[in-house]
Amino acid sequence: MNQLRETFHRWVRTVALPVRDGEFDEPLSHASAWTLRGACGSEDAIDRILAGDVLEEMRAELRRWLRNYTNELTECFRHRLRADGEAARKREDDRYRQRQGEVSALIERSTMARLTQEIARLETKKRQGRLFDPDEHLTEIEQSIEERAEELNRRRDHYEEIRGQLGRERSRVLNHLLPARFTLAGNAQVFPVAVEIRLPEH
DSSP states (O other): OHHHHHHHHHTSOOOOOOEETTEEOOOOOOOOTTTTTTOOOOOOHHHHHHHHHHHHHHHHHHHHHHHHHHHHHHHHHHHHHHHHHHHHHHHHHHHHHHHHHHHHHHHHHSTHHHHHHHHHHHHHHHHTSOSOOTTOHHHHHHHHHHHHHHHHHHHHHHHHHHHHHHHHHHHHIIIIIHHHHTSOOSOOOOOOOOOOOOOOOO
16 A cells, blocks of 8 residues: 555646646656645736736636546556555455465364274274173273263364454455455546746746
């Protein structure tokens, strides 16, 4: 977004349009209002009339130039927003993929593997039990198996819910939030603050 702000700032500028033979020439190279501050106002009535005539004569042409300038500015902003939006989409997509990978790695590293091994060990122990079980060891083993199986299922469900939340959030960000953030609402607007007529020195 910083680059986008720089683009917007670049268009806040003073535009110098030379007039020759009743038509605009190409704008002069950009110069800030600060560097152009040295001009002196004229008290000469003829100069003032001449400046008013130039403005009146060029009014329609100035409006046409401003419309073209606005269209160019709009296209520039849209192009920049598209580029920045694609970059942001790639960053967010990479970030969500990384988080999905972290969740998968967490599942692998968690006690789920230990629980699975414990269940397998208890199943083996149960199969090796005696035909008669006066001390009810097999019942205890079965109960341990059930408890561990329930814990395993609970953890699996929990991780699947996390995965689902990540997927929904990824879809919301990529398909709704970012497109809205990187779309220009309407066209750029150009507001001329002032018009200054500079006449050649006599």
